[in-house]
Amino acid sequence: MSSFTTIADLEKLHSFACNLARRAGKYLRDDQARRQKKALETREKLNSVDLVTSADENIEKLIREAVLAEYPDHAFIGEESYSAGEEKRFLLKDGPTWIVDPIDGTVNMVHMFPMTAISIGFCINSIPTVGAVFAPFLGGHGSLYSAIHHPQGGAWFSEFGPDGPLTPLPILSPLPPLPKEAPKGCLFFGEWGKDRRDSPQSNLTKKSTNFVNMATEIGGRGGKGGMVHGLRSLGSSTMDMVYIASGQGDIMFEAGCWEWDVCAGIAILLQTGGIVVDSSPPDNIDETGPIPMASLGGRR
Amino acid sequence: MSSFTTIADLEKLHSFACNLARRAGKYLRDDQARRQKKALETREKLNSVDLVTSADENIEKLIREAVLAEYPDHAFIGEESYSAGEEKRFLLKDGPTWIVDPIDGTVNMVHMFPMTAISIGFCINSIPTVGAVFAPFLGGHGSLYSAIHHPQGGAWFSEFGPDGPLTPLPILSPLPPLPKEAPKGCLFFGEWGKDRRDSPQSNLTKKSTNFVNMATEIGGRGGKGGMVHGLRSLGSSTMDMVYIASGQGDIMFEAGCWEWDVCAGIAILLQTGGIVVDSSPPDNIDETGPIPMASLGGRR
Incomplete structure (x- = not known):
């Protein structure tokens, strides 16, 4: 059995993942500010795909290095490293595995539309067990969604920064059922x-x-x-x-x-x-x- | 000529409109909290159109009364009062006219999806001259977009509450041109x-x-x-x-x-x-x- 089946282990890992997502979000905000400055200097539109790709790679590297420093025996799958052909051997193995998308919503980021997120997931036995999704441009402090998928776990939303209050998710708990005639009304x-x-x-x-x-x-x-x-x-x-x-x-x-x-x-x-x-x-x-x-x- | 052609008048009116949009937003957040409580009590979904309609009417009333108390000689057009058949005589007249949509994005509000806004506009000579759009659920402090359309005016974004910093709009100023092959790339x-x-x-x-x-x-x-x-x-x-x-x-x-x-x-x-x-x-x-x-x- 993995050592990551206790709720205390998962709570520590969840907290680590949330802090890491916020750190990556800070990088992304700073990077966006650099891109805006450059776009103003060159009077060109921001849709240089190269600039975003480089942010993608840098954020994945930041997350990967932090994860492997804290959890050196865990596997790590990232969009960028997978695309580069390194990590196929880890796909959906049973051990503790981090699965990361450094920037989801790349087209939005190019256009500065705020629906862009850093997605840090953690699986055990191929089951998504911890998730931290941080949208750094949504709201003044960014928006963090996270969860520990466990009987003693939980899910939370934070929109007031790292020291602000948490809202348990879902907003209405337990969720009311879908409408009887679904998808009508959905x-x-x-x-x-x-x-x-x-x-x-x-x-x-x-x-x-x-x-x-x-x-x-x-x-x-x-x-x-x-x-x-x-x-x-x-x-x-x-x-x-x-x-x-x-x-x-x-x-x-x-x-x-x-x-x-x-x-x-x-x-x-x-x-x-x-x-x-x-x-x-x-x-x-x-x-x-x-x-x-x-x-x-x-x-x- | 209207008395509302000086920038000082427009600045005062803009500030009034922004504060009013935030006040209406506070009402909408409180109303949403009431609706959530009721939905939990009755274990039913929030999509009772009646509840939202009543919020629509109440917010329009709040805005109308505040506007007419401050500017008693101005015309006022609102979605709700227009639908009720009262206000057709004011449509697109040349005098100072307030044009208000108390809740835009009603379906979103029913589902608690945060793209819902209070829209307060002010026209002179049928030209939209002041606008305040407040999205109370977007970000922890809500998101306020506003403008004075005037050579000495401006446009601003606020996401840190009434006392927080303002971001001039557009985010890149002046805006870069559209891509040459537009709509491609847009x-x-x-x-x-x-x-x-x-x-x-x-x-x-x-x-x-x-x-x-x-x-x-x-x-x-x-x-x-x-x-x-x-x-x-x-x-x-x-x-x-x-x-x-x-x-x-x-x-x-x-x-x-x-x-x-x-x-x-x-x-x-x-x-x-x-x-x-x-x-x-x-x-x-x-x-x-x-x-x-x-x-x-x-x-x-």
Whole structure:
């Protein structure tokens, strides 16, 4: 058994992860200020992808070094290091594993739209167990969502800085049930994503068809109309997840996720009574590759 | 000439409008807390439209009474009083006129999603001249966007409470130009709205077609592909406008606006260098009815 099954261990690790997410957020705010200064000097728009990529790499390095200094025997999976081909051997192993997305919502960050988050997740036996999601640009002090997924755990929201009060999540606890006619009446979150091909099989075609179906009146679109209460696209699946975990949204749909996109968010969602389901049959799942789920996270 | 053409008058009025927006925001936060308590007691979901309607009416009353006590000779147009049929005679007159949307983003408020704003606008000669938009649930202290549209005016953002520091808007000033291949590379904001009919002429069909065109690769959709950098739907056209005014978004598209939806947002947008254009030819405009524009607010 891992030594990380006691609640005291998890509380210490959760506190470490929250502080680390705030530290990374401070780096991101400072980096944004540097980018703004540079954009003003050069009179160019901020959408230099290179600058953001370098922030991505630097934040992942900051988090990785801090984690391995504190927990040298843990595995670490990050978006950047995975992309660089180093870390495939760790994917979804059973030992204590940190799974990190240094910047979720990169397009938003390029445009200074505040739905950008640092996502630090921790798994044991492939189960998301601790999550810390920090949105450094949301509110004057940033917004921190975190959870320990454990019978004696909890989930919390902080919007007044590290010394400010915590709000237990979900905001209404226990969460009321979904409307009886769901998805009718639900607040639905979905993202348009990067695949923009105009072809019948593209992610864009599938997603946009789903969005229009969800929006349409009951009985419309050949019976597929969902009449959701509203459709929201924030540009960050991590932020979608924490809003649902908070009870501020009901359903989200995402296709083509990777571990680092979802680990911290799932830990928070699981602890607040949310569920995550695959849209594909279980026998399609290849646990050594990217998670092939079109995850539908909604309340029980 | 109105007495409200001096910058000193406008500064006093702007300060009054900002304080009033914060006062209304405090009411809305307290009201939300009451609704949460009631929902926990009854174990029902918060989506009772009646409760929100009553908050809408109460906040409009609070703002109207404060405005008319301070400025008894001004006209006042509010969504609620207009809907009740009282105020049509004031629509778009030339005198000093307050135009108020007590709650923009009602569906969000029902679901506790924080993109909800109080919008207080002030027009002279039908020109949006002062705007105060307060989002009471966004950040621990709420988020206040405001502007005086005047050569000696300005636009500001506050996220640390009434005594906290102000950030001049736009965040990058002057705003860099739009990308040369716009809408490619832009962050696009659009809302799905309430008309969900599955018919060729419905607002849903027109809007969703536009959204998919904007998202699709260049050359796709019969040449209509816009390859925007991202599509965002927040559920509040007022919040869309203040993000664009801040330089955190580039383009928004809205159909079927009413004066109270846009007055404060336009004042802020105009002062920060944004433009608002009609998608219909000018000779279609009927200035006594609802503004028939599909406004496209973007940067010069």
